[in-house]
Amino acid sequence: MTGRILIVDALATNRIVLKVKLSAAFYRVVQARSGHDAIGLARRARPDLVIIGDLPDMKPADFIARLERELGTPAPPVLALLPQGQGALRIAALQAGAADVITQPYDENVLLARLRSIMRHRQLDADLGMPPDTAHALGFAEEPAGFERPQSVVVLADTIERAEALRTRLAGSPGLDITALGHGEPRAAAALRRAPDAIVLRIGPENTKPGLILLAELQAAPRTRRARVVALIDDDIAHLAAPVLDMGAHDAQPATIDDHELALRLSFQLSQKRRSDALRGKLEDGLQAAVVDQLTGLYNRRYALSYLKRMIAEAHAAGQTCAVLVADLDHFKSVNDTHGHAAGDTVLAHVSARMRAALPADSMIARIGGEEFLIALPDTSLSGVRHVADHLRRVVRDTAVPLPSGDGPVRVTISIGAALATPTTPRAQTDVGKLVAQADKALYGSKSGGRDTVTVCMRPAA
Incomplete structure (x- = not known):
């Protein structure tokens, strides 16, 4: 996988160890020792992704906010590596828009899979976009409508009871239309045909193979391939996190994840989905404008x-x-x-x-x-x-x-x-x-x- 990654950490040892791992995976790496230095370097080097560890001069959430202010939207995604016991920093980073927060010590395979997932989906969004100046010149950058429909979420588990329990955990999230379904329910297929914005998929020891097959089918089906998929994996099969990410899931977390963090992660994925839909809509409008006469609606x-x-x-x-x-x-x-x-x-x-x-x-x-x-x-x-x-x-x-x-x-x-x-x-x-x-x-x-x-x-x- 190619791409430029900026590593930010006060400890040279941490930067070197991570650089070796990323270079072996064919990433190009640049380094900074502080948040202030990193923002200046990011402005010049334009990395595809930023990994932050121990920042000596600012908190992760402050760094993410400042990076977006300095580089504009969309700024490169930020993945934060935080030590255990830093729940408040973890939540604050997710609230600020971190693409992911991974607890140290981390599983190298999961880290690399997460990087591949973030980079893959970032490239898909980049393929849909266009330079801002071009968008304005062509008339594709009008302000969006003020009304936003509720986003739809389908919760899937091996049983309806587990699915309902997951829906209850997400009940406090505003603006969501949540449907809970068991894998084998006849109405599951009908719900998925309605093209949900996100799918929360629980995979446990009792449904490992059917869950993985379902994930593959979701990625292939026309009505669900654009949905953001958050996989919740039982601790007994935690080793599947990396393969699940490589199969196309946008996030993979332990099934025991804190409810507040789960809601934040789902909210982030839904915001990314809304942005992707907007980019895709502008692209489709642009393609139509290129071949359709605006006065008559006929082809040109x-x-x-x-x-x-x-x-x-x-x-x-x-x-x-x-x-x-x-x-x-x-x-x-x-x-x-x-x-x-x-x-x-x-x-x-x-x-x-x-x-x-x-x-x-x-x-x-x-x-x-x-x-x-x-x-x-x-x-x-x-x-x-x-x-x-x-x-x-x-x-x-x-x-x-x-x-x-x-x-x-x-x-x-x-x-x-x-x-x-x-x-x-x-x-x-x-x-x-x-x-x-x-x-x-x-x-x-x-x-x-x-x-x-x-x-x-x-x-x-x-």
């Missing part, structure tokens, strides 16, 4: 040309006929000149919606210019193209568009040109550009023939 030219290329290749391989239609609203300039550009936008949006609804489900429609549209029809025929195009023409002609000003309604017509790529058309003559050019020529024929008409190009694209 970039997506349309890529789609055409795939459609033509698939039709050629399957021995099918496909078609491209280019459509243009007639005398649209007069709408803008008479009623204003806001009215023109209304007409475009309204007509686009009607055209999309009138097309077959397997078709694609895009806005490729001001009032120009491109339609792709896979697996069709000459008669099918004529039928679809003429239906589209009549739908637009019969659409009365009400205007925001109260004027109108406005009616427009559309001219359409179409070109086909058949199984007998030579592959070299079904290039996207050539096919669109043929449809454009057919559109010109419709315009010169009086508009509100359909022309199909009968010659192969050349």
Whole structure:
């Protein structure tokens, strides 16, 4: 595993021992002897994770808060190594946002597994993110809505009694919708299909194998693979903590964990889940904005040309006929000149919606210019193209568009040109550009023939 880790400890011996272990696991290590030095080094070296031990100049919680202030959000995750008997420091560190707190002396295998887990999930979040400046420039950094729905948590144990006992331990956590279920309950599958935000999974000696199998299934299932999983492991099988983390659990703790600490750890995982969901939502919005015309909701030219290329290749391989239609609203300039550009936008949006609804489900429609549209029809025929195009023409002609000003309604017509790529058309003559050019020529024929008409190009694209 690669990644840069900053070790902070006042004792050189502790730093050296930990550096040897981490270097053997292929991490790059930088070191600091105090919290103050570490924050300066973190600003320069930008570590992927920070491990803090004995800090001579500040408490762990203060270090975490200052690191976030100095480096901004998200700061690198912090893993604290604290001696036994430091319950107050442990809780304070978790409340401040520590990714984990591990008691010394620690199990080396568990420590390395925990590092792998933190680094893995951090990278997944990084893959969803984008630089803040880019986000603002593209308009993907709007403030989130004030309302936040309650987050859902499913508690799973081998019996419903143990699951209910776990739910009782979490009952004081605000804003959670908690469902307790036994592994074999028929309603367990239905609850998991509702895509919970987090899953608390108890694994004991009596259900070790089924518990591990369930963990693997949770990571693979589409509805649960994004849920944050907190595994609670009985002391008798404590050695499974490292494998459980490597199997995808986000946290693995003894089943005897203090209730307050359990609630804090679950809260941390849920906050990470909410952040990941927000990043994923912004990414999906960004991807949609890259291929969708914002005014009409139709695909844009970039997506349309890529789609055409795939459609033509698939039709050629399957021995099918496909078609491209280019459509243009007639005398649209007069709408803008008479009623204003806001009215023109209304007409475009309204007509686009009607055209999309009138097309077959397997078709694609895009806005490729001001009032120009491109339609792709896979697996069709000459008669099918004529039928679809003429239906589209009549739908637009019969659409009365009400205007925001109260004027109108406005009616427009559309001219359409179409070109086909058949199984007998030579592959070299079904290039996207050539096919669109043929449809454009057919559109010109419709315009010169009086508009509100359909022309199909009968010659192969050349």
